[in-house]
Amino acid sequence: MDTIKVLITSAGSAPAIGVIKALRQQKEIKIRIIAVDMDRLSAGFYLADDFYLVPSSQESNFISEIIKICKKEKVSFLIPIIDEELPFFAKEQKLLESVGLRVLVNNLEVIERGNDKYATYLFCREHNILAPETYLFSPRSKYSGISLPIIVKPRWGRGSQFLYKLKDLNQLDYLSLPNREFVVQEFISGREYTVDILAQPDGTILQAIPRERIVVKAGMMYKxxxxxxxxxxxxxxxxxxxxxxxxxxxIQFIEKGDKFYLIEVNPKFAAGLPLTVNAGINIPFLLIKMHLGMRVSSQELEFKDNFYMLRYWEEIYFSNYKKVEH
Structure with missing residues (x-):
């Protein structure tokens, strides 16, 4: 098989680093990795085979620049990484496919529902899935019946930015929130889990890999x-x-007693992906295999139980600043 060329966006983000490392670990197919980012000092540039600076996904020429790079590099697969980019790639999926790209992205409806915490809650109610009580934020609402403490967080967003835990509803009157929509959510205390999902392009779910989040910092699992x-x-x-x-x-859950509460459905790769990959299931590579029509063996769907990951900082050094210019 010829070398497969893969473009990975937001190359400096933790999930992108995890995807790059996962594709490097497999030896079955020769893969050339092209990294793109709007930050010229992206660490992912130094793990990839080549790299390009691109505009923000909010800029009008974002998709056209991505297509230009893909055509130049003869890229076969495009892997979007962060929340802000996903809707753009989902909307333009047919255009991207018309130039020969396979995009590892969910359908737009799935992305919009997953990125919207209130829409996710309504989905849970519709399908009888246990989830914390959730309300759209309003300073004048009393949220009668909600258990204390509560969580206030952005309706759309990632990580732990602008997340508040309040022990008293009266504290809502004193919150200084940015001009964006928020939700008020029942606080659920218990063990945190992220479950990585492996799905076929037709929507068949092949495997789910639970990871206990023992230590979490800034929304990312460290242990x-x-x-x-x-x-x-x-x-x-x-x-x-x-x-x-x-x-x-x-999918993120909290275990309380003998029940699992659904907290979020994230239609993207998680920052904790390396634990799943090193436990035995290389999700990024298996997605590429399935899109190529290759068989996924039962052995490739097995993972080690009670397999630990401890994270630490790792540095990259260089002396020639011009190296990051392309």
Missing amino acids: GRTEKNKGLIEYAKRIAQKFGINGPCN
């Missing part, structure tokens, strides 16, 4: 372990199927 919890695996697979997942995805 974690895999857990072969059969009940959670089957539960996550059913949810992913109902949600319409047919691309990268991770």
Whole structure:
């Protein structure tokens, strides 16, 4: 098989680094990695085979610049990484496919529902999935019946930015929030899990890999372990199927007592992806294999139980600043 060329966006982000490392780890197919980012000091540039600076996804020429690079490099696969980019690639999927690109992205409807925390809550209610009570934020609302404490967080957004935990509803009157929509959510205390989902392009869910988030900083797992919890695996697979997942995805839960509360459905790769990959299931590579029509063996769907990951900082050094210019 000829070398497969893959373009990965937002190359400096933690999920992108995880995807690059995952594709490097496999030896079955020769893959050339092209990294793009709007930051000229992106760490992912130094892990890729080549790199390009691109405009922000909010700029009108973002997609056209991506297509120009893909044509020049003869790219076969495009892997979008962060929330802000996903809708653009989903909307332009037919255009991208017309120039020979396979895009590892979910359908636009799935992305919009997953990125919207209130829409995700309404989906849970419709399908009888246990989730924290969630309301659209309004300073004048009393949120009668909601249990304390509560969480206030952006309706759309990622990570832990602008997230507040309040012990008293009266504190809502004193919040200084940016000019954007927020939700008020019942606080659920318990063990945190992220479940990575492996889905076929037709939406068939092949596997779900639970990871306990033992230590989390700024929304990212720093210490974690895999857990072969059969009940959670089957539960996550059913949810992913109902949600319409047919691309990268991770689902976040909190275990309280003997129940799992769905917190978020993220239609993208997670920052904790390396734990799943090194436990045995290389999701980015398997997605590429499936799009190429190659068979995924049962062995490739097995993962190690109680397999730990501890993270630490790792540096990249260079002395020639011009190296990052392309």
